[in-house]
Amino acid sequence: MSPLYEKQPPRILVCEPLHEAGLALLATATDVDVRTGLSPGELAAILPDYDGLIVRRETRVTAELLEFAFRLKIIGRAMPGLDNIDVAAARSKGIEVVNAPAANTLAVAEHVLGLLLALARRLPWAESTLRQGGGRPPQMAGMGLYGKTLGIVGFGPEGRQIALRAQAFGMKILVNQPALTPELALEANVKSVDLNDLLAQSDFVTLHVPLTAETESLIGADQLARMRPTAYLINTAYEQLLDEAALLQALDEDRLAGAALDIFTGSESPEHPIFRHPRIIATPRIAGYTEDAARDAAVTVAEKFLDFFATAKIEPVLPLRIVPTEMVFAHELFDRKRVESLARRLQAAGVLKNPPLVMETEVGYMVLDGATRSTALRQLGLPHMLVQVFQADTEGLELETWYHVIRDINKEELLDLLRALPDIELVPTTPDRATEAQLEYGSLCYIQFVGGPVYLVHARAGANRLDALNQLTTTYIDASRTSRTLGKEMAQLQHEYPDMAALVVFPVFSVEQVIQLACAGRRLPAGITRFIVPGRILRVNLDLEILRSEGSLREKNRWLHDLLLEKQKNGQIRYYAEPVYLLDE
Amino acid sequence: MTYKILIADKLGQAGLDRLDQMADVAYDVRTGLAKDALLVILPDYDAVIVRSDTQLDADLIAAGTRLKVIGRAGIGVDNIDVAAATARGVQVMNTPHANSVATAEQTMALMLAANRHTVPAHNSVAAGQWERSKFVGTELAGKTLGIIGFGYIGRLVTRRAQAFDMRVVAFDPFVTAEDCSVLGVEWLALADLLAQSDIITLHAVVTPESKEMINAETLAAMKDGVVIVNVARGKLINEQALADALNSGKVRAAALDVYQAEPPVGSPLIGLPNVLHTPHLGASSREAQHRVGIEIVEQVADALRGLAFRNVVNPVKA
Numbered sequence: 001m002s003p004l005y006e007k008q009p010p011r012i013l014v015c016e017p018l019h020e021a022g023l024a025l026l027a028t029a030t031d032v033d034v035r036t037g038l039s040p041g042e043l044a045a046i047l048p049d050y051d052g053l054i055v056r057r058e059t060r061v062t063a064e065l066l067e068f069a070f071r072l073k074i075i076g077r078a079m080p081g082l083d084n085i086d087v088a089a090a091r092s093k094g095i096e097v098v099n100a101p102a103a104n105t106l107a108v109a110e111h112v113l114g115l116l117l118a119l120a121r122r123l124p125w126a127e128s129t130l131r132q133g134g135g136r137p138p139q140m141a142g143m144g145l146y147g148k149t150l151g152i153v154g155f156g157p158e159g160r161q162i163a164l165r166a167q168a169f170g171m172k173i174l175v176n177q178p179a180l181t182p183e184l185a186l187e188a189n190v191k192s193v194d195l196n197d198l199l200a201q202s203d204f205v206t207l208h209v210p211l212t213a214e215t216e217s218l219i220g221a222d223q224l225a226r227m228r229p230t231a232y233l234i235n236t237a238y239e240q241l242l243d244e245a246a247l248l249q250a251l252d253e254d255r256l257a258g259a260a261l262d263i264f265t266g267s268e269s270p271e272h273p274i275f276r277h278p279r280i281i282a283t284p285r286i287a288g289y290t291e292d293a294a295r296d297a298a299v300t301v302a303e304k305f306l307d308f309f310a311t312a313k314i315e316p317v318l319p320l321r322i323v324p325t326e327m328v329f330a331h332e333l334f335d336r337k338r339v340e341s342l343a344r345r346l347q348a349a350g351v352l353k354n355p356p357l358v359m360e361t362e363v364g365y366m367v368l369d370g371a372t373r374s375t376a377l378r379q380l381g382l383p384h385m386l387v388q389v390f391q392a393d394t395e396g397l398e399l400e401t402w403y404h405v406i407r408d409i410n411k412e413e414l415l416d417l418l419r420a421l422p423d424i425e426l427v428p429t430t431p432d433r434a435t436e437a438q439l440e441y442g443s444l445c446y447i448q449f450v451g452g453p454v455y456l457v458h459a460r461a462g463a464n465r466l467d468a469l470n471q472l473t474t475t476y477i478d479a480s481r482t483s484r485t486l487g488k489e490m491a492q493l494q495h496e497y498p499d500m501a502a503l504v505v506f507p508v509f510s511v512e513q514v515i516q517l518a519c520a521g522r523r524l525p526a527g528i529t530r531f532i533v534p535g536r537i538l539r540v541n542l543d544l545e546i547l548r549s550e551g552s553l554r555e556k557n558r559w560l561h562d563l564l565l566e567k568q569k570n571g572q573i574r575y576y577a578e579p580v581y582l583l584d585e
Numbered sequence: 586m587t588y589k590i591l592i593a594d595k596l597g598q599a600g601l602d603r604l605d606q607m608a609d610v611a612y613d614v615r616t617g618l619a620k621d622a623l624l625v626i627l628p629d630y631d632a633v634i635v636r637s638d639t640q641l642d643a644d645l646i647a648a649g650t651r652l653k654v655i656g657r658a659g660i661g662v663d664n665i666d667v668a669a670a671t672a673r674g675v676q677v678m679n680t681p682h683a684n685s686v687a688t689a690e691q692t693m694a695l696m697l698a699a700n701r702h703t704v705p706a707h708n709s710v711a712a713g714q715w716e717r718s719k720f721v722g723t724e725l726a727g728k729t730l731g732i733i734g735f736g737y738i739g740r741l742v743t744r745r746a747q748a749f750d751m752r753v754v755a756f757d758p759f760v761t762a763e764d765c766s767v768l769g770v771e772w773l774a775l776a777d778l779l780a781q782s783d784i785i786t787l788h789a790v791v792t793p794e795s796k797e798m799i800n801a802e803t804l805a806a807m808k809d810g811v812v813i814v815n816v817a818r819g820k821l822i823n824e825q826a827l828a829d830a831l832n833s834g835k836v837r838a839a840a841l842d843v844y845q846a847e848p849p850v851g852s853p854l855i856g857l858p859n860v861l862h863t864p865h866l867g868a869s870s871r872e873a874q875h876r877v878g879i880e881i882v883e884q885v886a887d888a889l890r891g892l893a894f895r896n897v898v899n900p901v902k903a
Contacts, residue, residue, distance in 0.1 A: 111697075113693075114697030114703055117693060118703050121870070123863065124704050130862045130863065131856065131862060144687055146686045168749075275711055284720065
């Protein structure tokens with residue numbers, strides 16, 4: 001057991017049915033009590049005895065309940081989502097909240113394919129004809145999937161798993177995902193189109209967007225009218241995405257061939273027309289409901305509990321943490337020149353002023369801000385690194401794009417260098433067309449030369465787009481001085497950088513895209529992404545010797561915790577709500 | 586000269602349209618005839634095209650005195666007495682690949698539906714119930730799929746199952762381990778396949794060796810809670826033994842598109858709660874019917890004209 005808890009193992013209350021694999025894992029290092037079916041009052045009465053609480057979807061963990069949770073350090077929801085937990089109340093009391101965000105992704109992807117095939121092959125109706133003693137009925141011939149088009153609205157983890165499976169059936173995939181980068185679309189071998197085109201061109205349409213103000217009633221009468229009369233619609237996400245009355249009308253008027261719904265508003269009333277509609281396959285919200293998903297969720301949450309109690313990640317004061325250096329990874333390539341000069345300066349100063357900002361992912365800590373610093377720290381051979389962990393999901397996190405000013409290089413020399421690159425192709429355009437053309441033709445970026453031509457940069461046919469983009473940026477970064485800028489006014493930039501040769505303007509990426517690429521081991525070019533977060537922690541001034549020392553992670557984190565408590569007590573932590581502008585080291 | 590073809594089972598419209606374009610062919614569509622009626626009219630025809638419903642036995646083949654070609658729109662020829670046809674010099678041909686994709690898709694449809702209780706869940710909703718806890722499913726990801734009979738359809742199923750992150754193993758006495766391994770499939774002896782598979786799907790033809798290969802003995806050798814899918818041939822399964830295994834829970838679920846007798850009146854499998862039934866629709870996608878219809882009429886016409894003999898299943902000299 002950990003030294004922090006060596007006197008007695010932490011006590012965990014499991015108050016909803018949890019898969020036995022999770023219980024077995026918890027039992028290896030904690031005292032587990034399973035008490036299901038407790039009333040809110042009973043739960044409030046016993047909760048003060050526990051260090052950890054595990055729920056699924058039924059238990060409501062409210063601020064009032066947490067009033068009594070004097071010992072509670074961690075709450076786990078053994079499912080994706082957190083909607084029955086008052087996360088803000090928990091965090092304000094320093095209670096960690098964890099869940100199993102990916103546990104039912106595969107279950108949903110498989111059920112969507114199952115529904116798609118069940119619609120195509122008319123399974124429920126084929127089955128009932130046979131059970132009623134009939135032979136092969138007329139009009140029972142199904143529809144083949146090979147060569148058909150599947151439209152996926154919302155291309156997150158579920159959408160990607162669905163695309164992979166549907167592609168094995170020889171289906172073409174269209175996706176609608178705002179700001180999907182050409183790189184990601186190409187990697188997944190899908191075509192990104194707007195929603196109207198997706199609806200008009202697909203034989204099957206399946207919805208996988210989160211429920212937000214923008215996506216509520218995403219598919220209404222107008223959208224259904226754009227679909228082919230032979231097409232099928234599948235919804236396993238949220239009933240609010242779909243105008244059900246409009247769907248029923250479209251089906252009854254033969255403007256749509258059928259639908260499969262795993263969730264629908266009528267689920268509480270057996271009289272709802274969706275229940276018995278001859279062209280709807282309705283399942284009772286079972287898309288994510290498999291034994292495998294329940295086991296994965298239980299094991300994931302149990303592992304997070306064990307990890308929590310074993311490494312004692314203590315962040316009641318500030319979200320600062322000392323973590324193993326090898327668990328920190330970048331989402332972008334680094335500029336070798338900047339890293340080397342910073343490593344020298346860090347070594348000379350002996351302190352880390354501002355910790356890199358990271359986000360915790362399934363594969364480690366992804367650096368949001370401070371790629372140069374974290375790479376420099378790694379080059380210094382430090383086993384541990386101090387990081388600020390951005391805690392929420394991607395909410396509150398904004399991403400802007402830096403443009404690159406290429407300086408200190410002859411224009412002709414630069415152009416020759418770029419023309420020689422095997423993976424890219426330069427297509428002339430004009431300054432006023434460049435932004436629009438970049439969007440329309442899916443260019444990697446465009447380059448505007450001072451007083452001269454503008455080129456769209458395309459990946460050559462067959463080249464990987466991200467590799468091509470990296471080839472381009474690495475080449476000019478190595479051959480010139482590169483500065484980052486947010487503006488693209490040439491006159492102003494020339495004034496600011498008299499030795500400017502050209503400006504490179506990149507398209508906008510989304511936070512999710514960057515995370516997906518980075519977790520897959522891919523890297524964006526250096527110095528394009530600019531993450532903006534509220535609550536950046538600065539001026540920590542941590543002695544590098546603490547990171548370098550022999551001590552364990554636990555000891556170092558304990559020390560950090562005491563230091564922050566001390567500073568808090570002395571009023572030495574000041575909070576600014578404004579975003580901070582930080583000049584590069 | 587005009588060749589006369591009898592279309593004895595329902596054939597896709599695309600096939601009939603193609604026949605209409607052939608100047609040297611006349612045809613009649615006479616489906617659902619009893620044996621007596623067929624005996625009377627068969628002597629008028631040079632060729633007969635069937636699917637799986639019409640049973641062309643030795644009597645009928647003997648009665649077809651002008652008969653030169655029997656075309657099977659589909660794969661399995663167990664409704665045709667091929668030996669009798671061979672003895673009388675009648676060429677039997679099928680369309681082995683035209684509906685393979687449809688069959689592979691139906692296999693995946695049944696596998697997914699059986700693992701997720703899709704049909705009973707739908708029926709429960711249709712009956713006004715909301716019983717989520719009855720329908721906890723099982724995922725395909727990470728499970729082992731055993732394919733018995735690793736021909737063209739088995740390979741199409743493999744590609745799809747691998748996209749679901751399944752481990753695929755296969756048993757086929759006519760296929761080498763090397764043929765399997767290039768596709769990422771492990772060749773196993775039948776006993777090993779039975780012992781290791783979470784889901785078993787049949788894609789074998791009916792031979793004396795494979796007839797009722799799913800029986801009390803082989804069922805006992807399977808994993809507890811196995812799922813069995815059959816879109817190939819009903820005769821591969823001893824239905825009483827499978828029904829017993831379904832009732833005992835040894836077999837968690839079965840998804841069946843084919844039966845010993847069709848329609849399967851009186852089969853012990855009908856009505857069991859853990860059986861998903863479809864009425865022999867494996868090949869019946871519209872696209873497949875389209876292709877099967879066109880391919881069989883072109884093959885039969887070319888054979889009658891002596892131009893080409895494609896997909897012949899018996900050794901008759903033209």
